Amino acid sequence: MKVSIITVCYNSASTIEDTLKSVQSQTYHDIEYIVIDGSSIDATNDIIDSFSSIVHVHVSEPDDGLYDAMNKGIQLASGDIIGILNSDDVFASENSVQQLISGFVSPDVDAVYSDLVYVSKNNLNKITRLYSSRIFKNPLIRLGIMLPHPTFYVKNSAYKKYGLYKTEYPIAADFELITRFICQGIKINRVNQITVKMREGGLSSGGLASRIQQNYEIVRACRENGISTNIFFVMLKLPYKFATLLARWFVKVP
Numbered sequence: 001m002k003v004s005i006i007t008v009c010y011n012s013a014s015t016i017e018d019t020l021k022s023v024q025s026q027t028y029h030d031i032e033y034i035v036i037d038g039s040s041i042d043a044t045n046d047i048i049d050s051f052s053s054i055v056h057v058h059v060s061e062p063d064d065g066l067y068d069a070m071n072k073g074i075q076l077a078s079g080d081i082i083g084i085l086n087s088d089d090v091f092a093s094e095n096s097v098q099q100l101i102s103g104f105v106s107p108d109v110d111a112v113y114s115d116l117v118y119v120s121k122n123n124l125n126k127i128t129r130l131y132s133s134r135i136f137k138n139p140l141i142r143l144g145i146m147l148p149h150p151t152f153y154v155k156n157s158a159y160k161k162y163g164l165y166k167t168e169y170p171i172a173a174d175f176e177l178i179t180r181f182i183c184q185g186i187k188i189n190r191v192n193q194i195t196v197k198m199r200e201g202g203l204s205s206g207g208l209a210s211r212i213q214q215n216y217e218i219v220r221a222c223r224e225n226g227i228s229t230n231i232f233f234v235m236l237k238l239p240y241k242f243a244t245l246l247a248r249w250f251v252k253v254p
Contacts, residue, residue, distance in 0.1 A: 004079030
């Protein structure tokens with residue numbers, strides 16, 4: 001199966017080389033790599049150009065935010081499977097894509113997901129917490145607990161059938177999209193591997209105001225997709241978040 005990996009970026013010169021090298025290192029070779037840049041004014045595009053041998057599509061133009069850029073990449077993708085790798089994240093090992101694709105164990109599997117670890121912004125080998133997908137079940141969506149978006153690899157046909165990211169969700173469009181896909185009945189399969197290292201400091205972890213906005217967007221996403229919840233239910237995920245901090249002491253990544 002051909003895999004389209006999409007990286008969106010803006011002024012990411014300090015981290016994107018790690019991301020590009022991570023894709024370059026993969027043992028799975030049937031990869032189409034798409035990089036969508038939002039007209040960066042730093043050295044981001046120069047760095048991307050230096051990896052032209054692995055970057056099959058490189059677009060640099062203004063966009064309407066992170067999820068608009070992701071939608072551009074999806075619309076350009078020709079792969080059977082599509083995944084997102086953020087411009088400050090890396091694959092956990094050279095076998096990560098192979099591990100994810102191995103989760104498509106039968107033709108009726110529409111998407112796969114796995115575990116990831118958060119790492120220090122300045123040290124990719126320093127694990128700060130584990131984002132395990134082991135406990136994920138559909139009923140937990142109403143608590144705001146979701147499978148890790150950077151590990152969500154889904155058939156291109158699902159985007160064509162169920163739609164793209166809703167840009168009216170500035171922070172939680174990924175939560176809404178996965179919720180929508182699951183509510184529409186896609187079949188998902190978990191891969192029991194850590195496949196992504198995610199730097200701390202992303203869009204949804206930008207302080208108290210961002211956390212509050214994210215939670216209200218989660219409530220909205222649930223309700224729009226027929227899931228009954230409220231802000232108090234979503235706040236119940238806090239003990240789970242605390243457990244992810246403790247779990248980091250027991251995690252080993254290749």
